[in-house]
Amino acid sequence: MARRPSSPRFVCQSCGAAFPKWAGRCEACGAWNSIVEEEATPSATGAPATRRARGAKIAFVSLDGQAEPPPRIGTRIGELDRVLGGGLVPASVVLVGGDPGIGKSTLLLQAACALAGSGRRVMYISGEEAVDQIRLRARRLGLDAPGLDLAAAINVTDIAGTLEAERDVTLVVIDSIQTMWLESVDSAPGTVSQVRATAFELIRLAKQRGFSLILVGHVTKEGALAGPRVLEHMVDAVMYFEGDRGHQFRILRAAKNRFGATDEIGVFAMTDQGLVEVPNPSALFLAERRGHIAGSAVFAGIEGTRPVLLEVQALLSPKSGDSAPRRAVVGWDSSRLNMLLAVLEARCGMKLQGMDVHLNIAGGLRVLEPAADLAVAAALVSAATGRPTHAGAVYFGEVGLSGEVRQVAQADARLKEAQKLGFDAAFLPRRVARGNTRLVAPEGLHLNEIGHLGDLVALFGGVEEDGDAA
Numbered sequence: 001m002a003r004r005p006s007s008p009r010f011v012c013q014s015c016g017a018a019f020p021k022w023a024g025r026c027e028a029c030g031a032w033n034s035i036v037e038e039e040a041t042p043s044a045t046g047a048p049a050t051r052r053a054r055g056a057k058i059a060f061v062s063l064d065g066q067a068e069p070p071p072r073i074g075t076r077i078g079e080l081d082r083v084l085g086g087g088l089v090p091a092s093v094v095l096v097g098g099d100p101g102i103g104k105s106t107l108l109l110q111a112a113c114a115l116a117g118s119g120r121r122v123m124y125i126s127g128e129e130a131v132d133q134i135r136l137r138a139r140r141l142g143l144d145a146p147g148l149d150l151a152a153a154i155n156v157t158d159i160a161g162t163l164e165a166e167r168d169v170t171l172v173v174i175d176s177i178q179t180m181w182l183e184s185v186d187s188a189p190g191t192v193s194q195v196r197a198t199a200f201e202l203i204r205l206a207k208q209r210g211f212s213l214i215l216v217g218h219v220t221k222e223g224a225l226a227g228p229r230v231l232e233h234m235v236d237a238v239m240y241f242e243g244d245r246g247h248q249f250r251i252l253r254a255a256k257n258r259f260g261a262t263d264e265i266g267v268f269a270m271t272d273q274g275l276v277e278v279p280n281p282s283a284l285f286l287a288e289r290r291g292h293i294a295g296s297a298v299f300a301g302i303e304g305t306r307p308v309l310l311e312v313q314a315l316l317s318p319k320s321g322d323s324a325p326r327r328a329v330v331g332w333d334s335s336r337l338n339m340l341l342a343v344l345e346a347r348c349g350m351k352l353q354g355m356d357v358h359l360n361i362a363g364g365l366r367v368l369e370p371a372a373d374l375a376v377a378a379a380l381v382s383a384a385t386g387r388p389t390h391a392g393a394v395y396f397g398e399v400g401l402s403g404e405v406r407q408v409a410q411a412d413a414r415l416k417e418a419q420k421l422g423f424d425a426a427f428l429p430r431r432v433a434r435g436n437t438r439l440v441a442p443e444g445l446h447l448n449e450i451g452h453l454g455d456l457v458a459l460f461g462g463v464e465e466d467g468d469a470a
Contacts, residue, residue, distance in 0.1 A: 038187040076114035079277040085260015088212040097217040098241025113145035120170040127154040127179030141274040169211040176216035247364035264304030282309040285363040291391030295383030299375035300394040300414035307417035311362040314379035316355045331361025347403035371408035373399035385460045393425040394418040403453040405429045419445045
């Protein structure tokens, strides 16, 4: 009986959902114009169960055992090792994403040259650049690693055959996974089927041969990694490169890490010599800060395991015309700003409805933790009253809908970082939790406990909190 030809299917390039016919909008993720026709592969259905070969019996072991921590391979770039959890782990797979031109290829080329310079075997395979282009970039950055192996290839079958024949390979960099192509998959490079199949083949090879694998991934205009989400589940670590091209700072953030802490960050500065690591980001973020300016407050935050001090800037101006007031936010969640403005109006009696609000986290870092609420509120109240905050004070605390200031984690680390940089005061939540031990203030640092947002407004001589509203 003749075999029926495989029928085409339509696959969303954002989420990987398959449909029997084309549509303008994906029903699974809601993306528009993301559905592309792809040829269905016979492996999806496979042979009947009766014709499949019987698998071998797998061996089980007990939970007890002498499990040694995985060995680490240092990249000689301290900030990169911090985000990785101490260095590369053999047979691990890392996915690095970021906007075009943010510095992904530059950082990985620097790391590859550093490893190759220490005598390890490193292979850099590019599907986007020719070998001469990579050499020109390395020469421009002043990198010198004669032992680094370069190649320009996109055929995964050829790449896999080459890697299987090589010995003592420590690291393989694939730049990028969206350019890789597998002959057995009948679709264009960058499609969901190709990304999934090529990544699986490369990951299988890395686990089998024991070398570390770094995959560079493209991102969508929303900032998420392009391609199927299953790619993030297949790898061991996912890292995002963040930053604005207008700023010199670049933030490498770990979103997933099976061998280290998540939400860890590494801070780099983009220079003419490539990416230079910043071991003390707090001092650099506050280097251009001017004290005694209304609308400015210093936030004592935590990024992963590292305390970081940042400047929060707020600017209020009367809205023009009959248009709705504008809310412009850079580096923070706009919905959380709207919530905080509503709390200041409803619980603290401040009149901000007719004002345009501009909020900025100076330095280009994006703050995700709710502990920044108190610092943002201090900047807003300072801008509204025209009275500067105390130049030597830091702020941290989460604000609830009733205006209460809630406790946050790792207050000791925040205070120690503030004391180390010369600050003399800290505004933090009132410690009222049952069984909570009292914080010991570092030497020279005065603690000011804030129980309600109205207490903060009162410090600036603003409207006192209305007892009925509270």
